[in-house]
Amino acid sequence: MNLTVDGKSIEIDADPEMPLLWALRDIAGILGPKFGCGIAACGACTVLIDGSPVRSCVLPVGQVEGAVTTIEGISSPAGLHPVQQAWLDEQVSQCGYCQAGQIMTAVALLEEIADPTDEDIDNAMGGNLCRCGTYPKIRAAIHRAASLKLARS
Structure with a gap:
C-alpha cells in the first residue's frame, strides 16, 4: 500500500x-x-x-x-505549529503521553473554528483523556493558539 x-x-x-x-x-x-x-x-x-x-x-x-x-x-521550517507553541507557553505537558493526540485534535478544531469558545473546546476535546488532568491548561493553550493563528493571519 x-x-x-x-x-x-x-x-x-x-x-x-x-x-x-x-x-x-x-x-x-x-x-x-x-x-x-x-x-x-x-x-x-x-x-x-x-x-x-x-x-x-x-x-x-x-x-x-x-x-x-x-x-x-504539523510544524514547518518556519517553526512550531501555533498549537505546539501554545502548549509550550502554557506548560501543558506533565507526563506527556496523551499530548500528541491532544495536539492533533486541537489542530483540527482550530482549522474548523478559528476562535473557539470554552464549550467548543470541551466538545472537541472531550474524547481525549489526560490522566494528569491538565484540562484547564489544554483549554488555555487552545485559546492561546487561536490568538497566535489569528495574529499570523
Missing part, C-alpha cells in the same frame, strides 16, 4: 487489517501517535486524515483514504 504521511509517500507492506497506528509506528517508524487503549476511547493515537481527527488504533491501514498527518508533520 502507498500512503501519504506528513507530505511524503511511503510504502507500507502490511496486512490491510493492521491498525494504522501499528503501520505508522512499527513499519514507518513514526512514533508520535501513541497506543493508549486500543479501542478508540482515549485519543492518544489521534492523527489527521485530510484534516479530520481519526483514532489510528482502530482504523485498518487498508481503509485509509487521504493524506495522513501526524504530530511529526
Whole structure:
C-alpha cells in the first residue's frame, strides 16, 4: 500500500487489517501517535486524515483514504505549529503521553473554528483523556493558539 504521511509517500507492506497506528509506528517508524487503549476511547493515537481527527488504533491501514498527518508533520521550517507553541507557553505537558493526540485534535478544531469558545473546546476535546488532568491548561493553550493563528493571519 502507498500512503501519504506528513507530505511524503511511503510504502507500507502490511496486512490491510493492521491498525494504522501499528503501520505508522512499527513499519514507518513514526512514533508520535501513541497506543493508549486500543479501542478508540482515549485519543492518544489521534492523527489527521485530510484534516479530520481519526483514532489510528482502530482504523485498518487498508481503509485509509487521504493524506495522513501526524504530530511529526504539523510544524514547518518556519517553526512550531501555533498549537505546539501554545502548549509550550502554557506548560501543558506533565507526563506527556496523551499530548500528541491532544495536539492533533486541537489542530483540527482550530482549522474548523478559528476562535473557539470554552464549550467548543470541551466538545472537541472531550474524547481525549489526560490522566494528569491538565484540562484547564489544554483549554488555555487552545485559546492561546487561536490568538497566535489569528495574529499570523
